[in-house]
Amino acid sequence: MNHIATRVPMPYLHPPFRPLPLACLLCMLLLCVNVCRAQVLPQDTTQAQPIQDDSVRQTFNDRVIQNLKQMSERKTIMGKLLKALLDFERNSEEVYGLDAELIRKEYELHNFKVVRNIDILSLDPFGYSVNDTSRLPRNFFEKAGNSLHVKTGRAEVRNKLLFRKMEPLEPLALVESERLLRQTRHILDARIIVNEETTTNDSVDVFVITRDIFSLGGSGSYSPSSGKGRITLRELNFLGQGHQLEGTYKFNLNRPRPWEAAGYYTVDNIGRTYISADLAYVDENYYKEKSLFLRRDFFSLTTKYAGAIGASWIDERILLPATPEDTVARFGNVGYTRQDAWLGRTLKFKTYNLGYEPRGRVILGTRVINTNYTTTPTENFQDNILMLGSVGYSIRKYYKDRFIFGFGRTEDIPVGTLFSITGGYQDGEVWDRRYFGSSLSFARYGTNFGYLYSRVGYGTFIRDDRWEQGVLDLETLYITRLAEWGNWKLRHYLLGRGTLGINRNPEEMLSINNESGIRGFRSDLVRGTRRASFNYEANLYTPLSLLGFRLATFIYADVAWLSVGNQSSPFKEKPYSSYGIGFRLRNEFTSFSTIQVTLGYYPQLPPNSNMRDFRLYESSAPFYDFRNFQFDRPGVAEFY
Structure with missing residues (x-):
């Protein structure tokens, strides 16, 4: 049988991260700074102001702010420091076009007009705004940060645009180009504006504004008790050309080898072709990879062709089935080479309405995977060649909002429907078999409703009328509307998932570790072939900030069930659960990872584990994310 290799989490070998002194210091600084830095929404002076319930407290706060402002105006070291750190006058930036579909009606007036001029303005990350180009850096830290940054080149911005100078402006070109710029990793925000003053009946001038993030960043961790640590450095926009480099080094691991290293290099959008190159090199104790891929995605609603070609060389250690006598996990080694190629083509429906671009697309795809162990x-x-073909139907569009997963930046919310059917044939060294799979997903969004996503998928191999390595996958994510109290903002997140394995191989087992079910949970012995999990989180975005790092606090509750066997029900087993509280620090203007510290409580501990009831740990991996309705490639239903 074919094995679709997936990386199995290794045993936890690092002691829990203990950043409590640093966390307390940061919180104390944030609370102190908040008195004078909390940004207040602009008030409407035409409306009567409500009477303050606590006028004495309000007067005290005003006095503190006034005193700090006076101190910042003094020509002393403390005065200069306060002036650099604190902002007493700047209000929250007004963002246009939020809670509205990206297709703006005024753009329809310019469909098929000739683009006469394209002016591009690329802004540094600190102190500037795409909505107010008159804003400038005000303090030393903003100016110093910009001086160390190389702005994105205008040619790099131009390569992302779906329209060209002296060519007709296609429908959706403006809004899709703005979204593509905003989804570029080294660009924080983007606006594309038509100059209405110079627009004529047959031509337009377009103004493109982008704002970078500080592309040099990284993350790290260190345990004083064991000396183990990790350092990660990344550059998302090398010399302003969009090249992305990332390297990670781990030390003092006390395993077969005391160090591990990994490096990744990406060249994005080579010469207006929208083809990207990905190079990866990973040298870890239990996982080694060398891979190179060239890919072109269905990056836009109007993209006709997509595909990829590449090769990978992988050696990894996978978890083997446990026996009742096992007290520790057993592992085996897998090594293989793989060549992978696929090609996709979209077909759009004809329309006789000039300027109207139908959203629905039919997608055809084919893929060949050659695996040699x-x-x-x-x-x-077994060595095998897997040939797949698929047909799908996709409708997608985007809305804009803020404070969903980001800390104030504009986020594009994908909604729509995606249905696909996949069939294939596996030519194996020992046996042959067929494959069948299908999936359906949809998402809806409303300013008063929130965001709802659901998906159901099924896939299985068929050999001699026996269905094997099957999987039924269910998922639902709901994000509530944003509740606001001044500059305090609250969202709730609810995620339900179910994965049912059918006639899986013995070495293919599910876990509930971390993103698979319960955050902060770790065990190699808690495994099953059927899994159900529910996750809840309340995320409070605060107005507290220090040097651009904004603070969010959250509480969460996770519960997960596992069972073994085709006829088993996960809900008949005793669930594992976790409850916790934590905070996140994030600067949207930089490429540094989100700093997240969590205190979790685990009522039921896994067997033969060194976990404790309470665990304090640091993490930067996101637990929730949007599911795009972009057709990817024909593939086998995943089981992990």
Whole structure:
């Protein structure tokens, strides 16, 4: 049988991260700074102001702010420091076009007009605004940060645009170009504006404004008790050309080898072709990878062709089935080479309404995967060539909002419907078999309703009328509307998932570790073939900030069930659960990872584990994310 290799989490070998002194210091600084830095929404002076319930407290706050402002105007070291750190006058930036579909009606007036001029303004990350180009850096830190940054080149911005100078302006070109710029990793925000003053009946002038993030960043961790640590450095926009480099080094691991290293390099959008190159090199104790891919995605609603070609060389250690006598996890080694190529084509429906671009697309795709194993731990691995073909139907559009997963930046919310059917044939060294799979997903969004996403998918191999390695996957994510009290903002997140394995191979097992079910949970012995999980989180975005790092606090509750066997029900087993509280620090203007510290409580501990009831740990991986309705590539239903 073919084995679709997935990376299995290794045993936890690092002691819990203990950043309590740093966290307390940051919180104390944030609370002190908040008195004078909390940004207040602009008030409407035409409306009567409500009477303050606590006038004495309000007067005290005003006095503190006034005193700090006076101190910042003094020509002393403390005065200069306060002036650099604190902002007494700047209000929250007004963002236009939020809670509205990206298709703006005024753009329809310019469809098929000739683009006469394209002016591009690329802004540094600190102190500037795409909505108010008159804003300038005010303090030393903003100016110093900009001086160390190389702005995105205008040619790099131009390569992302779906319209060209002296060519007709296609429908959706403006709004899709703005979205593509905003989804570029090294660009924080973007606006594309038509100059209405110079517009004529047959031509337009377009103004493009982008704002970078500070592209040099990284993350790290260190345990004083063991000396173990990790350092990650990344550059998302090398020399302003959009090249992305990232490297990670781990040390003092006390495993077969005391160090691990990994490096990644991406060249995005080579020469207006929208083809990107990805190079990866990973040298870890239990996972090694070398891979190179060239890819072109369905990046836009109007993209006709997409595809990829590449090769990878992987050696990894996978978890083997446990027996009742096992007190520790057993592992086996897998090594293989893989060549992968796919091609996709979209077909749009004809329309006789000039200027109207139908959203629905029919997508055709084909893929060939050649896998050759060099090391196998069981007989369920065989050299094979897997040929897949698929047909799908996609409708997608985007809305704009803020404070969903970001800390104030504009976020594009994908909504729509995606349905696909996949069929294939596997030519194996020992046996042959067929494949069938299907999936359906949809998402809806409303300013008063929130965001709702649901998906159901099924896939299985068929050999001699026996269905094997099947999986049924269910998922629903709901995000409530944003509740606001001044500059305090609250959202709730609810995620339900179910994965049912059918006739899976013995070495293919599900876990509930971290993103798979319960955050902060770790065990190699808690495994099953059927899993159900529910996750809840309340995220409070505060107005507290220090040097551009904004603070959000959250509480969460996770519960997950596991069972083994085709006829088993996960809900008949005793669930594992976790409850916790934590905070996140994030600067949207930089490429530094989100700093997240969580205190979790685990009522039921896994067997033979060194976990404790309470665990304090740091994490930067997001637990929730949008599911795009962009057709990716024909593939086998995943089981992990």
